[in-house]
Amino acid sequence: xxxxHKALEVVKVSxxxxxxxxxxxxxxxxxxxxxxxxxxxxxxSGCGKSTLLYILSTMDTDYEGELRIDGEATRQAGQARLAxxxxxxxxxxxxxxxxxxxxxxxxxxxLPGLKLGRISKAExxxxxxxxxxxxxxxxxxxxxxxxxxxxxxxxxAIARALxxxxxxxxxxxxxxxxxxxxxxxxxxxFQRIASEHKRSLLIVTHDPDFAARTDRIIExxxxxxxxxxx
Amino acid sequence: xxLLIDIAVTLLRAKLRQSIIAAVGVMxxxxxxxxxxxxxxGLNQLLDGLILNRTPHVRLYNELKVSDQQxxxxxxxxxxxxxxxxPYNIIRSVKPKDELPRLRNAQAxxxxxxKDERVxxxxxxxxxxxxxxxxxTDLTGQINGIDVLKEVRYYMFTDYLVQGEPYDxxxxxxxxxxxxxxxxxxxxxxxxxxxxTTATGDRSMLRVVGFFQxxxxxxxxxxxxxNIKTVQKLLARPGSxxxxxxxxxxxxxxxxxxxxxxxxxxxxxxxxxxxxxxxFETGSDVRNIISYAVGIVLLIVAGFGIYNILNMMIxxxxxxxxxxxxxxxxxxxxxxxxxxxSIIIGVVGGLGGLIGGFALQKLxxxxxxxxxxxPTITTYPIDYSLxxxxxxxxxxxxTTWVAGWFPARKASQVDPVEIIRGK
Numbered sequence: 001x002x003x004x005h006k007a008l009e010v011v012k013v014s015x016x017x018x019x020x021x022x023x024x025x026x027x028x029x030x031x032x033x034x035x036x037x038x039x040x041x042x043x044x045s046g047c048g049k050s051t052l053l054y055i056l057s058t059m060d061t062d063y064e065g066e067l068r069i070d071g072e073a074t075r076q077a078g079q080a081r082l083a084x085x086x087x088x089x090x091x092x093x094x095x096x097x098x099x100x101x102x103x104x105x106x107x108x109x110x111l112p113g114l115k116l117g118r119i120s121k122a123e124x125x126x127x128x129x130x131x132x133x134x135x136x137x138x139x140x141x142x143x144x145x146x147x148x149x150x151x152x153x154x155x156x157a158i159a160r161a162l163x164x165x166x167x168x169x170x171x172x173x174x175x176x177x178x179x180x181x182x183x184x185x186x187x188x189x190f191q192r193i194a195s196e197h198k199r200s201l202l203i204v205t206h207d208p209d210f211a212a213r214t215d216r217i218i219e220x221x222x223x224x225x226x227x228x229x230x
Numbered sequence: 231x232x233l234l235i236d237i238a239v240t241l242l243r244a245k246l247r248q249s250i251i252a253a254v255g256v257m258x259x260x261x262x263x264x265x266x267x268x269x270x271x272g273l274n275q276l277l278d279g280l281i282l283n284r285t286p287h288v289r290l291y292n293e294l295k296v297s298d299q300q301x302x303x304x305x306x307x308x309x310x311x312x313x314x315x316x317p318y319n320i321i322r323s324v325k326p327k328d329e330l331p332r333l334r335n336a337q338a339x340x341x342x343x344x345k346d347e348r349v350x351x352x353x354x355x356x357x358x359x360x361x362x363x364x365x366x367t368d369l370t371g372q373i374n375g376i377d378v379l380k381e382v383r384y385y386m387f388t389d390y391l392v393q394g395e396p397y398d399x400x401x402x403x404x405x406x407x408x409x410x411x412x413x414x415x416x417x418x419x420x421x422x423x424x425x426x427t428t429a430t431g432d433r434s435m436l437r438v439v440g441f442f443q444x445x446x447x448x449x450x451x452x453x454x455x456x457n458i459k460t461v462q463k464l465l466a467r468p469g470s471x472x473x474x475x476x477x478x479x480x481x482x483x484x485x486x487x488x489x490x491x492x493x494x495x496x497x498x499x500x501x502x503x504x505x506x507x508x509x510f511e512t513g514s515d516v517r518n519i520i521s522y523a524v525g526i527v528l529l530i531v532a533g534f535g536i537y538n539i540l541n542m543m544i545x546x547x548x549x550x551x552x553x554x555x556x557x558x559x560x561x562x563x564x565x566x567x568x569x570x571x572s573i574i575i576g577v578v579g580g581l582g583g584l585i586g587g588f589a590l591q592k593l594x595x596x597x598x599x600x601x602x603x604x605p606t607i608t609t610y611p612i613d614y615s616l617x618x619x620x621x622x623x624x625x626x627x628x629t630t631w632v633a634g635w636f637p638a639r640k641a642s643q644v645d646p647v648e649i650i651r652g653k
Contacts, residue, residue, distance in 0.1 A: 054647045059556060080560050087558020094650055098553040102244035112557040114233045160557065172650075 005071030007167050007200040008033040013055060013065035015048075025051050026063070027223040033168065038194040038201045040211040043220035049204050052220070053172055056202065057090060058082045070167055087116050091161030095173040097153040099145035105156050106132070106141040113163040124163070131159040135189060151182035158189055162197075169193060171203040175210060187213065234563060237554075238570035241547065248539050249571075253579035255535040256630065260583020260622045263525035265590040267618040270521040272611035274514045280445060283386040285503055286476030287485045290492060292333050293499045296324045336472040339496050348479055348488065353380040355474040356461045363425040363433075364416050371412060373426070373454045375461025384478050387455075394420060394440020404460055406436040410443040411451035426464065434464050445601075526625065532579070533629035536572055540637035544568065544644075551641055552649035565642035572634020573627070580626035584619055 015026040025048045033039055041049045054060040056067065058074050061082070067074045069089055074082060099108045106128055113124035132138045135155045140148050145156065154174065161169055169190070175183035187210060193199050194215075203214070211217050219227040242249045302319050310316030333339065336354060343352045356375035361368040378400035381387040388396055392410060399405055406426075408418055418424055423435045436456065443450055456464075462471055477492075479485060485502035492500040544551070551564055591612045599610045 050651060054651065057556070059645075060647045080562070083555070083558050083560035083563075086556065092556050096650075098549055098556075098650070100550050100553070102240050102550075107240075111233075111237075111554075114236075115558050115563075117233075164558075 005068075006032045007035050007037070007070060008056065008202070009066075009068040010052075010056065011066035011068075013052070013063055013067060015051060015055060015060075015063040025223050026055070028065070029220075029223070029225055031218060031225060031228070033200050033202055035167075035200055036194055036198040038190065038215045039203070039218060040214040040216075041202065041204045041218045041220060042206070042208070042211045047220045048223040049220050050172055053170060053202070053204050057092065057170055058086055087112055088164055089167040091164070091166040091169045093154070093157050093161050093169065093171040093174040095176040097150075097157045099153055099156055099160075101144065101146040103145060104141070105137070105143055105145055105148065108145050108156060109159045109163055112160060116164050118164075128159065128163055131162055132156070135159055151178055151185065154178060154182065154186060155189070158186070162193070165197075166199065168200045168202060171201070171205075173204060173206060175205065175207060183207070183210065231566075234566050235570060238567050238574060241543070241550075241567070242571055242574060245539075245543060248543070249575060252536050252539045252575045253582065255532040256529075256576055256579025256626055257582035257586055259525075259528035259532040260580050260626050261586035261590055262528050263622045263625070264584065264587030264618050265594065266521050266525055267621075268587070268591045268612050268614060269594055269610065270517055271613035271615065271618075274517055275613055276607065276611045278514060279386075281507055282503065283389070284444065285507060286385075287479045287482055287503050288477040288489045288492060288500055289506075290333060290339065290475040290477065290496065290498050290500050291473060292331055294326045294329060294331055296326050300324065330467075330471075331473050332467075333472050333475060333498060335496075336475060337470055339498075340475060343475070343477060343492075348481065348484055349477055350480050351380060351384040351478045353377045353384070353476050354458060354472040355476055356458050356465075356467075356471065357473050358461050358465055359429050360464075361427045362412070362416060363427060368427070369412065369415060370452065371409075371426075371454055372452050373406065373456050373461055373464070375456055375458035377458055378455075381455075385476075390442055390444055392441050392443045396440075398439040399455065399457060402437070402439060402457070404434065404436050404463075405439045405456065406460075407440040407442050407455040408438055409450040409453045410441045411447055412454065413438070413441050415451070428465055430465075432464070432466060436460070436464075525622070529622075529625050529629045532626075533633040536575055536630055536633040537637060540568060540572055540634055541640075543571070544637055544641045547641075548644060548649050551644045552646035555644070555646040556650065561642035564644070565638045568638035568641045569631070569634045572630050572638070576627050576630025576634075579630075580623050583626065584623065587619070587622070588614075 009032045011030050012028040013026055013030070014024065014028055016022050016024045029052060041053070043049045051060070055063050058067075058069070069085055072085070074085065077085070099105075100111070103111070106125065109128040109131060110124050113119070113128065114121060119127070129138065129141060132141050135158060137148075137152050137155050140152055140156075145153070148156070154177070171190075175186050178186060190201055190203065194201050203210075205211055217227075217229045218225055219229070300319070300321055302321065306317070306319060312318045340352050340354060343349050354377060358373045358375065360371050360373055362371050378387070378396055382396050391407065394407060399407055406424065408416070408424070416424065418438050420438055420440065422438045424438060425433060425435055427433050442453070442455060458472075459469070462469060465471070477488070479488065482503065486504055489500040489502035489505075492498070554564060555561070591614060594610050595612045597610050599607060601607070
């Protein structure tokens, strides 16, 4: 990881949906994200903010323009390389938790770490346990993923996103399904990740209060970035 | 890879019921496949054995026939062939000359054959047509003079001996084993003396030491066996008098070629087993084709079961596939996970099927099967050949692999964005 690169650079990214008629949903969007920066993307429903996030996540490869993650251009990379980038450099938190119900809480957190294979299984387990404790759900580690509450599930999902110590955490309405108390907890966790762990965060949100407390707000409208406030 | 196996096993455990049903499907078809083929082939071997066990691979004999060249041909012959318009002689009602149906130089032929590497065993035989005198009537019969010890060793003689010991026949003088059908007609018991008249009118008394039954009624009413020395004495012939030489080869397939070679070399008639019993191979082949076809159909049905269950599992696990992909598992990892699911089901079901198949075979092997035609058989025959187990396992793995491959490919192509945005 070179300190010279920005965590994320987006240069004139455009995307169209072709079914049933061609609609341009992103129009030459450019933005970048520094290390340790906590940024939120807001905007009305259908303004393209989620579409943008999934392009940035490397899962959607059908777009025009340039995307660089940690200085590496992703357009030319194959599927296997993109999977590796997601595994190593990006952590996701979605509106829905997407935990595997067949696995224990601990195992869910461990899976991306085991896939990366950089450290031994015992070390991955240790790190997962540390993360769960840090998020105050260490006592739930051995339960199955469907036996814990909604707020706890979202915290497990955050622990899973952090297991490989990624460069960027991306969130798609991570507090959308949570009550205000749990939203507050999640927000505080995000803030701590940015300030203490020096990770970049890019969170799509509807919640103006949530957005207001981040370092920078990127507001989108009709497929364009209309305003970037700090 | 261990991680992928781990995930596959966990997914299987979560769907234990369905997984077991799929594995039982494979197990059932493998068990049936193994049992069916073992049973079918056991029967094949039994039926073929009825004739083939007792038939030499090549039989040498001397057929009495008219000479190709009559004396007049030696005197009146221009040397021009008939086809070129040469003169020819016409003789009607030519009869074979007065000659014994013996094999000339039999001992020398046997010595040569015994040294041949392709030959497993050579045994002489002497066949005599006789009449059995029972009270005032006579029954026709045929006494086969045999080398008893070789017959026991190479032609399963003991399997067809329903009463008596082959040893008594080998060592005794003037002893005979009667066909069961003939013995019943004569009401003969072991130890009885029977009177025999040969074609030349000589009479002898022979002591009954056993009964012989092949299951072919016409055969059992006529055929009898005796020591070859006894038959030579009965016919008043010397110790080198044989009518047949039976040859058993290491490889049955060589018989037709060997028969031709022997005819040319020794100047005797030779008939091979394929020519003598052409119908057997055909029957066995057809039965084999049917059992393989049924077995493979069973496996394919099991394959469809696996295909269905995996497809359902993929629809239920779309979320899991999406998140695995989002967190860095690529398409081929996902494909491998689902392929592993299928192969685990195949391996577990296959192994269970082999054990089940073996148990079923054992069970059939103990079911009583008594028939007049087959005196030495008491239970259904089973062929426990390893090859059926190997074929079954190969096919099981192949079908589960194919059945798993298509759903696994589908899973690998799931677009995570579509799933996650759909929520």
